[in-house]
Amino acid sequence: MSKALEGVKILDFTHVQSGPTCTQLLAWFGADVIKVERPGAGDATRAQLQDLPDVDSLYFTMLNHNKRSITLDSKTPKGKEVLWRLVKECDVLVENFAPGALARMGLTWEKIHEANPRMILASVKGFGPGRYEECKVYENVAQCAGGSASTTGFRDGIPMVTGAQIGDSGTGLHLALGIVTALFHRTVTGLGQKVDCAMQDSVLNLCRVKLRDQQRLDHGPLTEYSQFGEGIPFGDSTPRAGNDSGGGQPGRILKCKGWEHDPNAYLYFITQAAVWAPICDIIGEPGWKTDPGYATPKARLPHLNEIFTRIEAWTMKHDKFEAMDILNEYDIPCGPILSMKEIAADESLRKTGTIVEVEHPTRGTYLTVGNPIKLSASPSEVTRSPLLGEHTDEILRSVLKYTDAEVDEIAHSGVVGRIEKIAAE
Numbered sequence: 001m002s003k004a005l006e007g008v009k010i011l012d013f014t015h016v017q018s019g020p021t022c023t024q025l026l027a028w029f030g031a032d033v034i035k036v037e038r039p040g041a042g043d044a045t046r047a048q049l050q051d052l053p054d055v056d057s058l059y060f061t062m063l064n065h066n067k068r069s070i071t072l073d074s075k076t077p078k079g080k081e082v083l084w085r086l087v088k089e090c091d092v093l094v095e096n097f098a099p100g101a102l103a104r105m106g107l108t109w110e111k112i113h114e115a116n117p118r119m120i121l122a123s124v125k126g127f128g129p130g131r132y133e134e135c136k137v138y139e140n141v142a143q144c145a146g147g148s149a150s151t152t153g154f155r156d157g158i159p160m161v162t163g164a165q166i167g168d169s170g171t172g173l174h175l176a177l178g179i180v181t182a183l184f185h186r187t188v189t190g191l192g193q194k195v196d197c198a199m200q201d202s203v204l205n206l207c208r209v210k211l212r213d214q215q216r217l218d219h220g221p222l223t224e225y226s227q228f229g230e231g232i233p234f235g236d237s238t239p240r241a242g243n244d245s246g247g248g249q250p251g252r253i254l255k256c257k258g259w260e261h262d263p264n265a266y267l268y269f270i271t272q273a274a275v276w277a278p279i280c281d282i283i284g285e286p287g288w289k290t291d292p293g294y295a296t297p298k299a300r301l302p303h304l305n306e307i308f309t310r311i312e313a314w315t316m317k318h319d320k321f322e323a324m325d326i327l328n329e330y331d332i333p334c335g336p337i338l339s340m341k342e343i344a345a346d347e348s349l350r351k352t353g354t355i356v357e358v359e360h361p362t363r364g365t366y367l368t369v370g371n372p373i374k375l376s377a378s379p380s381e382v383t384r385s386p387l388l389g390e391h392t393d394e395i396l397r398s399v400l401k402y403t404d405a406e407v408d409e410i411a412h413s414g415v416v417g418r419i420e421k422i423a424a425e
């Protein structure tokens, strides 16, 4: 079975998380992703948060599957020559250097477009054009500047960042869509184009319901927020709403049996209007089905704290899985708070390839997240991340068609890290 992006060559000049997330997705769909790294060091994440000495970190391995690695110094004349050959050979250049770094290597859009008019240049930056455009940015900065932090956490606490990497991985996802869209457009125009994703913009796109609420504030209080029922007035910007549901069906995280000693013995419970009657029966409040103070969604809004306290009295009698089984019988939307330990052991996730075991020559076996996007005619297999410079010779010879003598000359000039061509293999 052929892969959806087979034949597409990606010059992967990305590092850390946002760019590598994008190119890993493209690699899973079958693109040939050639990761260019600096000799001797490579992507900084290889050495960050290392759990084993002198072994590529999980941070690196989990973001760079299915890629090939070439090491070259892009600041030397010979390194630049190799880089330009890659530009002419590849379909897409993906990068997430600090603003201006690519141009300082001589790789401006104008020159790239002139050398290879079909090439797509895809970039992640922290901010788009404007007052912060020159800034370096990491995940949490994007969460803060994109509206996520100001709307996450509890009303009476400080702004919070979320564990989901919406700034880095979220932007990588956006960029991947931009790239395949530009590849599709190229089939019509024959030309490449620039694809730019700013991390601030991507976070904001993922937080659009909070901008919705900002505008609703002009017309009255946000009645589905807990603070409405608590009688606390709203300020002039979207407040933090704890675990309130961001949609029209009120929801909360509720304690389940064992919460006293298990930090994840909780269930997300949604009081969807359509299943209000079975909710009342299950929690032992059948009178609330017809009581005018509780019978309609609007009537319930000022009583949400009381209602969820009553529901919690029921959930606390069951463990989160039992509660879920009982509620699902009645199509009541709910979900257990799963720990990473529970997720790692989840059989369904392993069966679908979303949790995968990977074998690595210096690390041994480790777990990773496989492709969450499933194509019926282009299945993804996860192969291990490359060792630093593992494919340098192979790429020089088979992709760039350098002769043996030329490869030797390049190696002796010190611009490619042939030494990193792995003893371990």
Ligand code: CAO
Binding pocket: 015, 016, 017, 018, 019, 036, 037, 038, 039, 072, 073, 074, 075, 096, 097, 098, 099, 100, 101, 102, 104, 105, 124, 125, 126, 135, 136, 137, 138, 139, 168
């Ligand atoms: N050979 C020689 N030099 C190389 C090279 C190679 N193969 N690969 C990279 N370099 C050089 C670059 O040319 C650049 O040098 P100059 O600054 O002298 O031009 C330098 O290495 C690295 O650039 P950088 O500024 O991007 O790296 P940094 O570690 O200082 O900053 C980061 C990292 C992430 C803050 C910055 O890249 C950035 O803001 N990127 C855009 C936003 C982004 O993607 N952030 C998310 C990262 S994931 O949390």
